Amino acid sequence: MDVILLERVEKLGQIGDVVTVKNGFARNFLLPRKKALRANEANKKVFEANKTTIVAENANRRAEAETASKDIDGKTLTLIRQASNTGQLYGSVSARDLADLLAEDGAKVLKNQIVLDKPIKAIGINTVKIVLHPEVSVSIKVNVARSPEEAEMQAQGVDVMASMFERDEAGFVEAYDPNAEPGATADVRPDAEDEAEG
Numbered sequence: 001m002d003v004i005l006l007e008r009v010e011k012l013g014q015i016g017d018v019v020t021v022k023n024g025f026a027r028n029f030l031l032p033r034k035k036a037l038r039a040n041e042a043n044k045k046v047f048e049a050n051k052t053t054i055v056a057e058n059a060n061r062r063a064e065a066e067t068a069s070k071d072i073d074g075k076t077l078t079l080i081r082q083a084s085n086t087g088q089l090y091g092s093v094s095a096r097d098l099a100d101l102l103a104e105d106g107a108k109v110l111k112n113q114i115v116l117d118k119p120i121k122a123i124g125i126n127t128v129k130i131v132l133h134p135e136v137s138v139s140i141k142v143n144v145a146r147s148p149e150e151a152e153m154q155a156q157g158v159d160v161m162a163s164m165f166e167r168d169e170a171g172f173v174e175a176y177d178p179n180a181e182p183g184a185t186a187d188v189r190p191d192a193e194d195e196a197e198g
Helices: 023-030 041-072 095-104 148-155 160-171 190-197
Strands: 002-005 018-020 036-038 076-080 088-093 120-122 124-133 136-145
Touching: 002 023, 002 041, 023 036, 036 041, 041 124, 041 136, 076 095, 076 148, 088 136, 095 136, 120 136, 124 148, 136 148, 148 160
Parallel strands: 076 136
Antiparallel strands: 002 018, 002 036, 088 120, 124 136
């Protein structure tokens, strides 16, 4: 299906471009969200008549998005969540969680503007893209940790999971007897018991 774009659509084109898209994409996404018109003669005339208005409205929305983006760009959000010893979250962090956190911080971001390919399911620092307007996008960092102290360590660049496993390995010490049977524990030497009694 041929459509006339009413706003810039990523990987498709700019305002006024006539592009060919799959029927389902046009019917289910572009047309209902008023991002495009069917490319027939009547709509081409309507678009040409209203082109200056459409371009002006787009410029206003872009200017508003650029102003809003200054408050959000590069911001770091910290989320404290429960997680297992391997760092997997009990649950996940979704776009709605991030939108709520940004709203608490005074930034108006809709959850559909947050580009999260898949929910965050492990502790760590993630970069998330926010598209405020088809021509304005910013990125934020999301620091997911189990405690404020852990979040602080991650913010300083420490890999919490790696350091936790190093600590576990360092704390484990066992006496080693090269002549012992497999699975046997290290025996106490008899002469050490005599010294202890005497």
